[in-house]
Amino acid sequence: MTGKRVAFGFWVLSLSCLILGLLFGMSGSLQYIWPGFLKEQFSFAHMRPLHVFLITQWISSAATGSMYYFIPSVAKRKLFSPILAQVHLLMQVSIIMVAISYFFLGNFTGREYMEFPLWMAGVMILGWILALINFIGTVRPNFNKAPVYVWSWTTGLVFFIITITEATLWQFDHFNANIIRDITIQWKALGSMVGAWNMLIYGSAMYVMCKISKSDEMARSKPAFFFYFLGLTNLMFNWGHHTYVVPASPAIRITAYAISMTELLILFNMIWKWSKSLTKEDKEQHFSYRMLRSTDNWILLNLTLAILISIPALNQYTHGTHITVAHAMGATIGINTTILLAAGFYILFLEKKLPALNTTGWNQFVMGFFNVSLLVFWISLIGSGIAKAASQSANKPFAEIMIKLKPWFHVFSFSGFLLTVAIVILAAPLIRFFVKPQIRRQFVISDQPVSSTYVINVKKQEQEHAEV
C-alpha cells in the first residue's frame, strides 16, 4: 500500500464516520423532541457518545488523511514509511470498530468525550506517535525552511499525544480524588485537544489556499507566523474559559480571559481579509475555494460568539446552555468540516485532473442549502440557550424549562436533518472517489467553459504532484 493509498484509506474511514455520526446525531435530537424515545432500548447515554466519537473521528481521520497525502509534495520526497502509515490506519480502524461495539454494549468509562475504555487511549497515543515519526521523517531535511502549515501540522501531532495522555491522568488518585482538579484537568485536556486538531486542520487549509493561489509566500510571511504563535498560545492557555464556574484558582480564569481576548486580533484580521476578498473578481475557482470562503464566514460568526461567551459576566449565564453547543457546532461543522471538505475536493481535483468549478447552479445551490441549514441550526441552539439562561435566572424548575424550549428543539432537530442531507450531498463525490479511486473522465458537470489559463494551471499542479 503506497502513502497515497493510506491517505485514501483514512478518507474512506473518515467519511464513513461522518455519515454514521450524522445519523446518530439526528437520532439523538429526536430524544429532545420525544423525551421517552428509545430511552430503555438505546438511551441518550448511548446515542451521544456514538455521535460525538464518530464526528471527532471524522475530523481527526480526514485531517490525518489530508496530511499523509500532502506532506510528500510539501517535502518533495516520498513518505518516510508507508508501512508505519498503514499500521496507523489499521490501528485507527480497530479503535473505531471497538469503540462503536463498546458503546452499543453500554460499556463506558464515563469521561466526557472519551467514554471509550482507557486502553484505547493508549492505542490512540501510539497511533499519533507513529504519525509524528512519519511526518518528521518526511519533512526533516528542510524543516528549518518550513512554511507555517508544516509548523501547524507538527504542533497538532505533538499536542494530540500530550492532551490524550493528560486526559487519562484521572487514573491517579491525585487527580481522581479531587473533583476540582479532575474537572479542571478534563477541561484543560479537552480544550487543548480541540486546539490540536485545529492545528492539523488549519495546516491543511493554509496548504490548500497556497496551492490554489499558486504561491507559498503567505505561508512564510511574518503575519502567518504571528497568527500561528497566537493560535498556539490560545491552544495552551485559553482552555480556562470553560472553567469559570469551577472553584479552582481565579488565576486560571484571569489567564484564560486575557488570552481569549487576543482572539480579537484574529477576528479583526479575518474581517479585514474577508472584506478585501469581497472585491475580488475571480469567476473561475476551485470548489475548495468556495468551501474556504464559507469557512471564513463561519470563523467570523463563531469567533464573535466565542469572544462574547468568554466574558465572565456573560459566561455565568451561557455556560451549561446550548449556546456552548452552538459554539461547538459552528466550529465542527462551519469551520472544520468545510476546511476538510475543501482539502478533500482539492485532492479530488489533483487526482481527477479535471476542474471542479464552483459557478454551476447546482454547486451554488448545495452550498447555499448547507449554509442556510447550518445558520438556522446555529441560531436555534443560541435561541434555546438564551431561553434556558433566562429561565434559569428566574429559578424555573428544569422540567418547565425543557417544555418552554421545545419549539427551539423542533427547529434544531429539523434543521439538523436538512444539514445532514446537505453534508451527504456535498460529500457524495468524495465518497464515490475515495471508495473507488480510479481516474474518471468527468466529475462535476459544469455549465462554464474551461479556460486555457485554467488548464495550464491544472497541468502545473499535476506536474508538481507527479514529481513526488
Place this chain on the structure above:
Amino acid sequence: MNWKKKTTVFAILFLSYSAYSGWVYTQGTEDNHNLKFSGQEQLGKQVWQTNNCVACHQLYGLGGYLGPDLTNIISDKRRGKEYAAAFIRSGGTTMPNFHLTDEQVNAVLAYLTYVDASVHNNLNPAP
C-alpha cells in the same frame, strides 16, 4: 522570521505551558476544604461513570444538556437528596431506569453530596 527566532518563541511558549500545567496540577486546583473522598464517594463516582451519566447531566458545566446540572442538587432546597434518590432509583420521563442496587444508589448520593460541598472551595487568586 528566521529559524532561530521561531524555535526560540516556540521553546518559550512550550516551557511556559509546562510550568503552567504543573501549577494547575497542584496548587491551582488544590482542595483546601479537605473533603472526604473515600469508599462510598469513590464507588459513587464509579457508578456515575460506568452508567455514562455525563451524557445527560453536567457537573460544573461538563456534560450533556438533556438532563439538569447536578452540581448543587443535594443542597437545592426545591430538589434535595430524596428527590435525587427517587430519580436515580427509578428514572423519569426521559431518564431510563438503570436498575441500580441500594448500595449503588447510596454511593451515587454520597458522590453528589461530595460534589455539592466542593463548591465552597476557596483558593487565593495569585499562584
